[in-house]
Amino acid sequence: MSTLAxxxxxDAHFEWGRTYLMGVLNxxxxxxxxxxxxxxxxxxxxxxxQLVAAGADIIDLGGQSTRPGSVEISLEEExxxxxxxxxxxxxxxxxxxxxxxxxxxxxxxxxVKRAQISLMIFRLQPLTLICYLQ
Numbered sequence: 001m002s003t004l005a006x007x008x009x010x011d012a013h014f015e016w017g018r019t020y021l022m023g024v025l026n027x028x029x030x031x032x033x034x035x036x037x038x039x040x041x042x043x044x045x046x047x048x049x050q051l052v053a054a055g056a057d058i059i060d061l062g063g064q065s066t067r068p069g070s071v072e073i074s075l076e077e078e079x080x081x082x083x084x085x086x087x088x089x090x091x092x093x094x095x096x097x098x099x100x101x102x103x104x105x106x107x108x109x110x111x112v113k114r115a116q117i118s119l120m121i122f123r124l125q126p127l128t129l130i131c132y133l134q
Contacts, residue, residue, distance in 0.1 A: 012057065012096050022058045022098070023051030027081045028065040044085040045092060052093050059093065061085060062100040 006015050014020060027044050029036040038047045048059050063081030064073060082099055090097065 011094070014057070020057040021055055022060050023048070023054070023056030024060050024062070025051065025085070026062050026065070027085050028063060030065050030067065030070060039081070041084050041088040045088050048089045048093050052095055056095060058096050058098055059089070060098045060100055061089075064101060 006013060008014070024033060025038060025044055025048055026033055027039045029039050031037075031039070038044045044061075051059060061082055063078045063085075065071075078101065082101075086097065086099070
């Protein structure tokens with residue numbers, strides 16, 4: 001069994017053994033972390049650029065709130081939220097982008113594959129993440 005010593009995504013080279021920063025960009029109107037401040041493409045782009053300028057190595061984009069008590073939205077609404085932002089920020093920032101989702105169908109969507117990483121989030125206690133590399 002071999003071990004992965006490094007990982008390259010969109011010209012970004014990641015070496016195991018170093019800490020990397022992930023800037024979280026929630027594009028939900030009820031985000032627990034920012035109160036829905038970045039749920040438009042223009043606001044999301046400005047925040048993504050600010051996160052990269054502050055040192056983020058990866059931008060994590062989420063369109064479904066996972067805060068306690070949040071209501072699950074339709075797959076179509078989640079994809080609309082994520083894709084409208086992904087299309088704007090992808091050409092503008094150079095760091096890899098991950099998309100987190102609670103649905104396998106979102107992670108497999110061809111348009112979502114423009115992101116380099118899909119994070120599958122399950123609404124279990126404790127929170128479980130599964131990472132799919134693109």
